[in-house]
Amino acid sequence: MAFGPDWGVKDWDDEAITSIIQSEIDRSWRVRGIGDFAVGLRRDTSIASTANTAESHGPKVLDMGEEQRLEQTEWVGYVGVRDATTTSMLGGETHHPTSRPWVQMIELRYGYNPDVWGKGYGMEAARAIIWWCEEHIKAQRFIAETQTNNLGSGKILRKCGFTEILEKDEVIWGVKGEQEWELWAGKSCLELSPTILTIKE
Template identity: 35%
Template sequence: MPSSFTPFVLVTDRMVFVPNPIAVSIKAYRALFKRLHEDHTFCDMGFGDSFPARPWTDDEIRDLLQSDVTRGWGGKNMGDFAVGLLPCNSSEGDVLHRKRGRQLGPSASKASIIEDSQLADADAYADVEWVGYACARDGTTCIPPLAEGDAPLPPWQDMLEMRYGIAPEHWGKGLALEASKVVVQWAVEERGARRFIAETQKANQRSGRVLEKLGFKKVDTNYFQEKDVLDEWEMVAA
């Protein structure tokens, strides 16, 4: 866990968002992440040929998650969140909601941020149903290097990459949009994000619709240098 990281989670009425420095130690979440990246439908839609589905070991998944911890949370203190559904009418869900937190953003916000060292204990999430992940990270660390003569990139606050992945059995339930809204709000309120970028496979109309509902617009930036297969998007924070 990065020395600069203070354990916290984001919570709504039905969802919990656990940062990767904690989530990497949660066996059930690693199992979900493993299953997603072995699923051809999920990988084809999200990554195309750049990251095909294949068998993974638990150690490989841990290393994959740890790379985000090191690069993202160890840098600008942002990156992937494990997204889970809170248990209904259970002591665990009640405990998370009873913990003293603070409202995230404006008074209309339905999300809270809870900071507590006990949240670093993986056992605290034993009854959570893990459904996917959502991410806001420094996009300048995730795109190909600039070629000679290219214009310099904007400041990192204007290059927050938004991404998400939801298990196929939960598609069509609005979870991707709901989760993304919370993580975007967190990045704006807690990290000073001003502008977000994203990329989707051209054939991935489902993700494109989610981004449009978030307020993204398709642009011709070519940050990812794969115009033939990717659409690029941006959203300026309100």
């Protein structure tokens, strides 16, 4: 969740991860229609885009067809969004109550296998989900939280257009040793359109 090496790599069994996934479905997908997406690597880089015209806006959509099926994909992490006013904390709300509407409290979160850190996948996936949220739920603002010493995650957020939230302006979680970030919709660097892959079964 953008917390870097201090957070550690979790090794959960199927029962534990099924419970976590079900909780996210119940608290995010069923409530707001948002949640986590798996991030996998595309093997064939020669596939032509189906939406790479000069007039197209948003991400390029590549149709993988039969080139790569789900079971052949190398899964390297996840990227997700959730309503930070109701689902971000275990107690069901943020540490600091907010009067903002939930579309201004969309939390961006992600986690990747350390083997793929520094290869640009985090930024690509973050930009894709930001675009998706702006298009599908009319998100107005995104927020995120990183450890202050996690320079890699800070770099991803900055490249996506995020800026640091100053404590005098707003406190969302207020966790010591962590930096809070925000990005207002339409201010991200999405002119470098992300690529969203669709895999047919």
